[in-house]
Amino acid sequence: MMMTSKLLEYLDTLFPDPKCELLYATDYQLLMAVVLSAQSTDKRVNSVTPVIFSKYPSLEDLANASVEDLEDIIRPVGSFRKKARFIKEIARRLVDEFNGVVPVDREVLESFPGVGRKTVNVFLAEFYHYPAIAVDTHVERVSKRLKLAYLNDSVLDVECKLMKKIPRESWAKFHLQMVLFGRYYCKAVKPLCKDCPLKEYCREKKKNLD
Ligand code: SF4
Missing domain, CATH: 1.10.1670.10 (Helix-hairpin-Helix base-excision DNA repair enzymes (C-terminal))
Incomplete structure (x- = not known):
């Protein structure tokens, strides 16, 4: 063979039925969870995302969040200063330019802060079952x-x-x-x-x- x-x-x-181990409820929550998972573990990411998304339940809330507060929440996943800025900026761009919907376009997605090819592949494959x-x-x-x-x-x-x-x-x-x-x-x-x-x-x- x-x-x-x-x-x-x-x-x-x-693994007959493998599942993504990141917790998320919406497209932007998945994108942000994948961004947070860089150089970290899904377990650590899953310990902070529910806190972020319950404290800031909408994209507008996240876009207006205090970076210092986001840093405090994100700290356990590492690179928290950078990642806190990424999360806030992604939320801001989604609100201002994309009506709150994550665009299904590789090139546009890769222009988001903290989003590279791997992040896009994970996002598209998991959320849209796109082959990647x-x-x-x-x-x-x-x-x-x-x-x-x-x-x-x-x-x-x-x-x-x-x-x-x-x-x-x-x-x-x-x-x-x-x-x-x-x-x-x-x-x-x-x-x-x-x-x-x-x-x-x-x-x-x-x-x-x-
Ligand atoms: S567990 Fe990994 S390193 Fe070990 S034999 Fe299998 S493929 Fe190779």
């Missing part, structure tokens, strides 16, 4: 270990290679499954290689089985 078929099959066994493979730290690590990409490939290289190798209809689900696989099995430190059926394709197997 080809390596990618075996990988997809294994991911389907482990967001390459975060887990997806990048697992892809490189499994020789789906070279070790010195950029994040964009990894994304392009994955899009060539994985069927388009599986992209969004594949991203979620790879994140979960990287988070709970193929971890950065001490991956659980012993029972992994992908060992024969993996660069890491020897290191972690000794």
